[in-house]
Amino acid sequence: MRFFDFRVRPPYKGFLSMVMYAQPDRRNGFTRNLKFEPSPAAEKQSVEMMIEEMKQGNIEKALVVGRNSGALGSIDNAEVSEFVAKHPDRFVGAASIDATNRKIAVVQIDEAIKNGFRAINIEPGAYAQPMFTDDRRLYPIYAHCEDRKIPVILMTGGNAGPDLNYTHPALIDRVLADFPTLKIVTSHGNWPWVTEILHVAFRRSNLYISPDMYLPNMPGMDDFVKAADGFLADRFLYASSFPFCPVKDYAEWFSRLPIRPEAMEKVAYRNAMNLLGLA
DSSP states (O other), X not given: OOEEEEEEOOSSGGXXXXXXXHOHHHHHHHHHHTTOXXXXXXXXXXXXXXXXXXXXXXXXXXXXXXXXXXXXXXXXHHHHHHHHHHXXXXXXXXXXXXXXXXXXXXXXXXXXXXXXXXXXEEOGXXXXXXOOTTOGGGHHHHHHHHHHTOOEEEEOSSSOSSSGGGGOHHHHHHHHHHSTTOOEEEEGGGTTOHHHHHHHHXXXXXXXXXXXXXXXXXXXXXXXXHHHTTTTTTTBOOOOOBTSSOHHHHHHHHTTSSOOHHHHHIIIIIHHHHHTTOO
């Protein structure tokens, strides 16, 4: 079985200053709560070890997701592009933007497309001045991405804001309705609103769900798996959220889930390739 890992943060340059690497005890505690042992590549902060773990787990490609998110950290798109250029057959880039400034954001989006990025990552609730997903300041940015036919990854689950209101599924539902041809990925699967976001996905065909590190052994896992094996088979995206989950062990765990082979091939690999225009 082959995998396309839709969310990784490699131990490379600016990524190393982020909390996930700068505070390993905190990261490893989360990893063990998910019933995995920390990745040796994460512990050693080794790109070479990460790639070797990917090879062992049959992860053929991975999306390197940039970040522009205040206290959570920021990664310059140039560093993501540089990393992808070192390993072009294995990694694809998702660009981060300054979503607080519409004029700057649209320039960054066009530059990202020109430089080969395949998606735009936005984390509204994580900015220094948090925004809700349906904040009207974001609408020109959504419209620009829709016009450019580039998918948007929205961090709308987990700790994606000062309080739980910032991850409420009604917010993303409104955006999906207002931009019906914009393909949106909810990273972290909009957890913990599992039933609600699955309902949104059922009614909005432009929503893709990637629970990543909020899938293994978490409340709501069975519902996500049923959806991946059923109506969401064409819009469910496999992701480890490395370094929070080890790429190899996560893939081995995921491959044992009760998902039919024809659906598993889609959610593990094909959906990501199609969404990013790589098929």
